[in-house]
Amino acid sequence: MKNEMELQFDAISNNESLARLSVAAFIAHTNPTLEEMADIKTAVSEAVTNSIIHGYGNIQGYTRHGEVRPSISEIQEGKVRLYCKLLDGDLLVEVEDWGKGIENIEKAMEPLYTTRPELERSGMGFAFMEAFMDDLSVESTPGIGTVVHMKKKLNCGAWIGKED
Amino acid sequence: MEDYVVIDHCLMVKLPAEIDHHKACYISEKADDLLLSEEVDAICFDFENTEFMDSSGIGIIMGRYRKLSCFGGKVYLIHAGKQIRKMLEMSGIEKVVEIR
Ligand SMILES: Nc1ncnc2c1ncn2[C@@H]1O[C@H](COP(=O)(O)OP(=O)(O)OP(=O)(O)O)[C@@H](O)[C@H]1O
Numbered sequence: 001m002k003n004e005m006e007l008q009f010d011a012i013s014n015n016e017s018l019a020r021l022s023v024a025a026f027i028a029h030t031n032p033t034l035e036e037m038a039d040i041k042t043a044v045s046e047a048v049t050n051s052i053i054h055g056y057g058n059i060q061g062y063t064r065h066g067e068v069r070p071s072i073s074e075i076q077e078g079k080v081r082l083y084c085k086l087l088d089g090d091l092l093v094e095v096e097d098w099g100k101g102i103e104n105i106e107k108a109m110e111p112l113y114t115t116r117p118e119l120e121r122s123g124m125g126f127a128f129m130e131a132f133m134d135d136l137s138v139e140s141t142p143g144i145g146t147v148v149h150m151k152k153k154l155n156c157g158a159w160i161g162k163e164d
Numbered sequence: 165m166e167d168y169v170v171i172d173h174c175l176m177v178k179l180p181a182e183i184d185h186h187k188a189c190y191i192s193e194k195a196d197d198l199l200l201s202e203e204v205d206a207i208c209f210d211f212e213n214t215e216f217m218d219s220s221g222i223g224i225i226m227g228r229y230r231k232l233s234c235f236g237g238k239v240y241l242i243h244a245g246k247q248i249r250k251m252l253e254m255s256g257i258e259k260v261v262e263i264r
Pocket residue numbers: 046050051052054055056097099100101102108109113114115116120121122123124125126127146219220223
């Protein structure tokens with residue numbers, strides 16, 4: 001079987017939960033294990049958060065009352081694209097932004113490497129994507145943007161591939 | 165909802181169901197307010213209600229650890245599930261905090 005979905009949203013932290021819950025709903029009918037579900041939600045959250053924080057520099061989102069705090073901060077315009085495809089029990093995820101881009105991808109992917117320690121980032125985002133998914137690749141051009149591709153084999157593959 | 169109480173100089177933080185970057189800013193801010201205003205020499209993060217966490221959670225713990233450890237304070241983590249433990253282990257933070 002094949003199924004695809006695509007979602008584009010503003011690069012604000014309020015949409016981080018939207019992104020991971022959309023992917024969770026997209027794969028729910030394949031009956032993934034709780035562990036698979038947690039792995040995928042974490043990986044999606046990492047990639048989307050990176051686009052928001054690093055791609056567009058949006059550190060603060062909107063509060064419950066719809067304002068930005070501290071009031072000196074401003075939300076930068078920008079979109080994040082989330083694309084998912086289920087193909088014969090494999091889940092493919094792409095997270096794309098048109099933000100700042102990454103100078104040195106290899107360095108960026110090292111565990112504990114972060115360019116924003118002052119924001120309490122731990123530098124574990126790519127390490128978690130790598131650990132929780134089966135495949136990870138990153139394309140990025142400074143000034144143009146970044147695309148993260150991830151793949152995970154869902155254990156329901158045999159069931160999904162079955163002819164009706 | 166998260167919850168904060170100081171018992172015996174220990175700040176107990178009951179973490180919310182989901183910890184991401186959006187939530188993390190509020191949690192760190194609230195915890196730091198209490199660290200400054202009360203006499204706190206330990207902080208305990210309780211993951212009992214937490215179903216989801218990403219690297220933002222690691223950032224919260226590391227950040228509070230840095231603040232407390234300057235004057236010998238301790239960080240405790242309780243009720244962390246399998247997924248969260250794996251993340252704690254990978255980040256190396258489990259070496260400097262007490263996991264119960
Ligand atoms: N979409 C992106 N656009 C621009 N730079 C990025 C992007 N994603 C990652 N980076 C760069 O790669 C570095 C490492 O990313 P990673 O997710 O591993 O750590 P982090 O985001 O800094 O910290 P953490 O994810 O633990 O909170 C970032 O500090 C940033 O410099």
